[in-house]
Amino acid sequence: MSKYNYDLFVIGAGSGGVRAARIAASYGAKVGVAEEYRVGGTCVIRGCVPKKLFVYASHYSEEFEEAAGFGWTVGERSFDWKTLVANKDKEIDRLNGIYIRNLEKAGVEIIQSRATVRDAHTVRLEAEDREVTAERILIAVGATPYMPDVPGIEHAISSNEAFHLEELPKRIVVVGGGYIAVEFAGIFNGLGVETKQLYRGPLFMRGFDDDLREMLAEEMMKKGVGLRMNSDIASIVKKDGELELTLTSGEILKTDAVMYATGRIPLTRGLGLEEAGVKLGKSGQVIVDEYSKTSVDSIYAVGDVTDRANLTPVAIREGHAFADTVYGGKDVKVDHSIIPTAVFSQPEMGTVGLTEAQARERGEIDLYKTAFRGLKNTLSGSQERTFMKLVVDAKTDKVLGVHILGQGAGELIQAVGIAVTMGATKAQFDATIAVHPTAAEELVTLREKWQAPLVKAAS
Template identity: 85%
Template structure:
């Protein structure tokens, strides 16, 4: 190890890279981390944290309306975009400082530079104009938003730019069908922006339970979001201070802004991985084994750059497992099979385990329990928003295979439910759990009647 400048060199100071660097340093390794932008990565700087703050901001328009049913009189209200952006930036600065201090406390050297590989042990620091060597290298550079190659795409924004808009547009079109698209559609709509969402498929949120997908579409439309399925943009043109979007079917939509949330690509372009001998996948992801090791024995990768499960807690777990295994003498692998997930759509959703469709593909007999209802708060507020709960169960073993919920605080609920599903809880064990009343979550332990699929009779 004395032949190298560092025991471990981490490229990228996002959640996964920072966790790996800190834990490795705590085990006694000499560690450096290079970051070309800001410490904290996508989640802290331009992802989950600022997005959740924007989601909170967007809820107040509904909250003001709901208050009347509880006897409150709310006067004139006014929203100021610049105040929200400024306060968000202050919080991101605070978190950025915490990440830096934690690295410093662990003894990790932070290098403010883009880093690229020259070979399997040599890293070039562009801003500093020098090379350093390391026994092991960990790639944790995350992913970057994808933009299609269409005329006028330079006029579009992504979630990166959405956090820093100078002015809040009066109209916006959000393109995409994943959780980032539905979350931002809800954000803009809640802040008073005339919002349309386009998705090229028949129904958005592919990969999630079909009941959740269908109900979310209904609830978003109730809130005034114009959902257009089987729709995509062919070109974008700027005319007279507005954007003219020509759709693939020839229709033209006029708007003030268009935001693409059509997926993210592993951020490996120009990193030098190929010349170091690292195998990349079809999307440019670093191909790794169950210990996050690449095709080159001393080079590892964690987080979104591996395109396994692109979620911040997963990246953190992968980074920690890497450090425990390589520097802590432990044998730690990350189980990607059961991952509780929250989608901060409006209404919010939470999910863990298999969807109904996935369960029916893998198991001979599946029982489904589900219910939809108006939450207690909505009885006085007058809101027609529905809450939804669903359990997917293996009929033979009684094991709960999946839980899918929609409604307020679904993210908080699914975290606790995720523990039970991870431990292999059965439907009987859910049933024997005493309900917390009155809550929406109590439905998860009081569902009794199995859902029966409707019988479709052939026409005479």
């Protein structure tokens, strides 16, 4: 018999932890999972799932308007925030139940408690005031929103609280330049909230292809979002029932709510990792090797807590790879070099592979670009444009990156990601028969290399 209570003990029942626990148990390991909040983690409970539901809700304001071009007459309409929140909560409860049942079906023991690490093989369960031992410990606690040290920050909310607002504000200022910021700016704007987005740099969505960043900014402003680059908040004061924001420029903005989306930090504080000998990075992230092993041989970590690629599918893949390697007798590493990604901004962004700037650092490239109004928009009256871009290695003809802005970009990039991951060439893209009439056909019909600045006029 084992000298430990468990073969594997997982701290955190988010996407990565749940997948690792289930797969390890399927290989015969005795697994325990500790979760202090709800099973499902950030994505299911307070992240990508409820956010996508809010994105869907926010699209209807435009769709009602655009229906007239197709002969529809839409009568009186109104939006009820509390109904959306209540229905969202029901769906989250349903998913939470599914996650719990799947763990139980796999034979995993779920413990509702905060857990901390005491040493290489010991975990303390705070709610039960006891300790358990495990041959291996997996850290999968994720990350939490970062709130900067700004005077009056207690009056601001993060994306966590945005899902549970009692009332929808009439005005809001979203602070940040990443995908959470642009997604929530689009959500609030679509739901009828007067929305401003502040970003301290010259252009938001740093790390994405520059053409996508520029066109997204143009399209968001056309939809009514007040974008303010090179702008940040110096202080927040609650005054006469509203919030008064003093910007670093000295300008005063008045609003009903402020939401910060200025990054996320790993949830390692107070977890006992450093005391147990686990090496952490400057931001508190757990340092791991290619097999997700920490500096302590019996302790592993997956997901956002490692700050490698903070995406739910990546956490799931890392958790699965860990279990396959340690308990399945396989040698599985996760390739973080090519990760298809969708941003549910309005319009959507989908991207995979290298940006133009990254590719140029590696050598000579060819570019193929197109911008157009989609077929639907010719009757709807919408001026929203779709943009597509291929980045190709000039010597090998290999497609290094694909970048899309427009309706359905997230769905498109999943399929295109397969081709890029397999190392498809531009010639192979060209040899693929187009599906007409679709926006996606542009990806296989682009023939002329881009030589001059793209003329951004609606077709």
